[in-house]
Amino acid sequence: MTVRLLYFAWLREKLGRAEEIIALPPHLGTVADILAWQATRGPEYEVVFTRTGIVRVAIDQLHADLSASISGAREIAFFPPVTGG
Amino acid sequence: MTVRLLYFAWLREKLGRAEEIIALPPHLGTVADILAWQATRGPEYEVVFTRTGIVRVAIDQLHADLSASISGAREIAFFPPVTGG
Amino acid sequence: MGVRVQNADFDSGGEIAALLAGRTDIGAVVTFTGLMRGESHGKALTSMTLEHYPGMTEAELARVESEARARWPLQATLIVHRVGILKPGDNIVLVVAASLHRHAAFDAASFLMDYLKSRAPFWKKELALDGSGGWVDARESDDVAVQRWGTAASR
Amino acid sequence: MGVRVQNADFDSGGEIAALLAGRTDIGAVVTFTGLMRGESHGKALTSMTLEHYPGMTEAELARVESEARARWPLQATLIVHRVGILKPGDNIVLVVAASLHRHAAFDAASFLMDYLKSRAPFWKKELALDGSGGWVDARESDDVAVQRWGTAASR
Numbered sequence: 001m002t003v004r005l006l007y008f009a010w011l012r013e014k015l016g017r018a019e020e021i022i023a024l025p026p027h028l029g030t031v032a033d034i035l036a037w038q039a040t041r042g043p044e045y046e047v048v049f050t051r052t053g054i055v056r057v058a059i060d061q062l063h064a065d066l067s068a069s070i071s072g073a074r075e076i077a078f079f080p081p082v083t084g085g
Numbered sequence: 086m087t088v089r090l091l092y093f094a095w096l097r098e099k100l101g102r103a104e105e106i107i108a109l110p111p112h113l114g115t116v117a118d119i120l121a122w123q124a125t126r127g128p129e130y131e132v133v134f135t136r137t138g139i140v141r142v143a144i145d146q147l148h149a150d151l152s153a154s155i156s157g158a159r160e161i162a163f164f165p166p167v168t169g170g
Numbered sequence: 171m172g173v174r175v176q177n178a179d180f181d182s183g184g185e186i187a188a189l190l191a192g193r194t195d196i197g198a199v200v201t202f203t204g205l206m207r208g209e210s211h212g213k214a215l216t217s218m219t220l221e222h223y224p225g226m227t228e229a230e231l232a233r234v235e236s237e238a239r240a241r242w243p244l245q246a247t248l249i250v251h252r253v254g255i256l257k258p259g260d261n262i263v264l265v266v267a268a269s270l271h272r273h274a275a276f277d278a279a280s281f282l283m284d285y286l287k288s289r290a291p292f293w294k295k296e297l298a299l300d301g302s303g304g305w306v307d308a309r310e311s312d313d314v315a316v317q318r319w320g321t322a323a324s325r
Numbered sequence: 326m327g328v329r330v331q332n333a334d335f336d337s338g339g340e341i342a343a344l345l346a347g348r349t350d351i352g353a354v355v356t357f358t359g360l361m362r363g364e365s366h367g368k369a370l371t372s373m374t375l376e377h378y379p380g381m382t383e384a385e386l387a388r389v390e391s392e393a394r395a396r397w398p399l400q401a402t403l404i405v406h407r408v409g410i411l412k413p414g415d416n417i418v419l420v421v422a423a424s425l426h427r428h429a430a431f432d433a434a435s436f437l438m439d440y441l442k443s444r445a446p447f448w449k450k451e452l453a454l455d456g457s458g459g460w461v462d463a464r465e466s467d468d469v470a471v472q473r474w475g476t477a478a479s480r
Contacts, residue, residue, distance in 0.1 A: 084447025169292025183338010194363030208349030
């Protein structure tokens with residue numbers, strides 16, 4: 001499954017990228033799975049995604065919790081808790 | 086005791102006056118007393134002040150309840166419940 | 171920090187701008203604007219007359235304002251209320267509360283309106299298109315609204 | 326009835342006027358304006374950068390707005406949020422809710438802000454006068470605030 005991954009705020013800065021197009025391993029089923037997988041992708045990813053309690057996820061521009069399925073997703077975004085307003 | 090009595094809104098219209106300077110009978114002690122006395126002052130006063138549940142009173146520009154003393158008052162105002170805002 | 175009773179219209183945006191001018195310590199501003207509606211109980215209105223009790227009105231609004239400032243950390247407050255003859259769509263009242271944080275600003279503005287509605291000596295008389303009209307009755311819900319702010323409401 | 330994300334400043338008074346133009350059916354308008362403060366945790370700030378998630382931001386604000394319109398009888402709503410570089414004293418966000426009655430307008434505006442604060446994908450980065458700064462931490466109190474509006478908050 002090829003998806004677009006987006007990163008915002010300090011995640012974007014720490015990873016040194018705003019987005020990437022990537023083929024996900026087929027065994028990833030949920031948001032929790034993709035967070036765990038991200039932590040294995042290198043030192044910067046490990047730093048960012050080991051703090052899973054902090055990283056929020058949106059699937060196709062909708063907030064998603066840890067148990068949400070990523071099946072069929074075209075765009076998955078990772079970001080810290082929002083601070084607008 | 087000579088005081089200034091003020092009337093607002095429909096009380097003013099029904100009584101045909103906005104204010105009067107009057108010597109109050111010395112036996113009037115409270116807001117309840119002056120409301121009862123007003124009702125005895127003629128037909129229009131009777132109509133207005135028999136509806137005592139509706140008439141509100143301010144003594145020297147402060148809201149006053151039925152048991153408040155009118156002793157020393159210089160200005161006593163009578164009006165319906167307020168409807169500003 | 172200000173209470174005004176006036177015949178003239180007010181400009182909400184201008185009032186807010188004046189209040190904020192040169193300041194960088196305010197994080198949240200809540201405004202309430204009350205307007206004259208063109209209909210009352212299904213009848214089209216042509217105008218409304220707002221009467222008040224000069225002297226007591228200003229004193230009561232100042233009391234309401236200082237009560238709000240005692241309850242919340244407010245950096246600025248403003249109450250402007252019009253009197254005289256108004257047309258449908260006209261502004262009636264403006265309340266502004268500014269604070270560091272949004273909940274204080276929201277609560278204070280809401281409190282100012284609830285108190286103003288139940289205590290400030292204003293009376294509205296409506297004139298309908300069909301020639302009927304009369305003094306607006308007070309709404310019991312306004313007395314209920316003010317009670318949620320606690321004992322001072324029943325002074 | 327409108328959601329905008331923009332770099333440009335907004336004019337609260339002009340927005341309210343546009344919303345009310347030609348209408349006589351609105352009795353109550355509540356606005357919230359959020360502004361950049363010149364200080365954060367005791368440090369003087371020189372600027373703030375607001376980043377967002379284009380596409381999701383507009384979609385999320387539209388969802389928040391329609392949730393408010395489902396809960397209260399609102400005749401008009403508006404959300405304007407700025408992004409980019411802001412200076413102390415600058416406007417950040419404007420929320421407007423108009424209704425027949427004041428409590429609906431107050432509740433809806435407060436709800437819109439609580440939801441926006443906890444759900445809309447904006448992030449603030451502060452720059453202090455001394456060169457320090459960084460991403461603003463989310464406040465737990467914002468999550469608590471949104472919970473008082475019930476279950477939809479935890480979607």
